[in-house]
Amino acid sequence: MTNEQILSEIREANLTYLMLAQNLIRSDRAEALFRLGMSEESADLVANLSPAQILKIASGNMLLCKFRVDDDIVWNLLTNHTTRKVNNDATTRLHASILMSGKFAEAM
Amino acid sequence: MATKSILNESRQIERAVALIHLGARLQVLESETKLSYERLLRLYKEVAGRSPSKGQLPFSTDWFLTWQPNIHASLFLNIYEYLGKVSALEDIDAVMKAYKLYLEQIASCDVEPLLSITRAWRLVKFVDNQMLTMTRCSRCGGHFVTEPYENARNYLCGLCEPPARAGKSALTGGIMVH
Secondary structure, three states: OOHHHHHHHHHHHHHHHHHHHHHHHHHOHHHHHHHHOOOHHHHHHHHOOOHHHHHHHHOOOOOOOOOOOOOHHHHHHHHOOOOOOOOOHHHHHHHHHHHHHHHHHHHO | OOOOOHHHHHHHHHHHHHHHHOOOOHHHHHHHOOOOHHHHHHHHHHHHOOOOOOOOOOOOOHHHHOHHHHHHHHHHHHHHHHHHHHOOOOHHHHHHHHHHHHHHHHHHOOOOOOOOHHHHHHHHHHHHOOOOEEEEOOOOOOEEEEOOOOOOOOOOOOOOOOOOOOOOOOOOOOOOOO
């Protein structure tokens, strides 16, 4: 991957992310906050961006969306790396969902 | 509240219709809208195409504490509390939104939704009245529906420490351990 390619891919990911976030927030705010894991303030900012602003923000050298899983337990559950008492794929994913929705509620 | 407001009434009807679509029992509609019983009955028949189920609602907290329902209930309640924290929704709207998100999540795990909207609504009432609460699992840190006097220091959730006979059911669509 050349440097130029990297930059254009980042730009594309940013654009997709911002447009999706904006759509979600505009169609249903509460649901969007849950799906995006975003604070209310950031959601307001994103919702009010104009297309020109989105373009401008998207073209930088940094990704705008952050990694949501910052926890070993959740990560292990999602990737199913550890053999535990429960080793059914669907069930561990369910467990991860419970942890993730709980974690973010805690952080607010 | 102005009971004669047409706008308000249309909002009530909209909410009732949404609840009927989600499969709510008539008692839920009666408690969450200001429409009369007769109108709700007619609305129910019109929307669902059949008469509402009769009989009492399940009234016990025990169901939410058995292994499989507990996992479903905990997922729903975590989503519900999340929505409650990030936005100022009316309770019943938050229940409906959280229930839809719960259904999505469950479907993505290929598990049958065990929790009905009526049960979900009931669960929120139980938590409001401190008959049930959420306790943090001491191993995974997730919040799970428990009795209010659960010992928080040693509490282990049903997914970290599944009971011996859990997940052995031959029925498809259940939560499996292996």
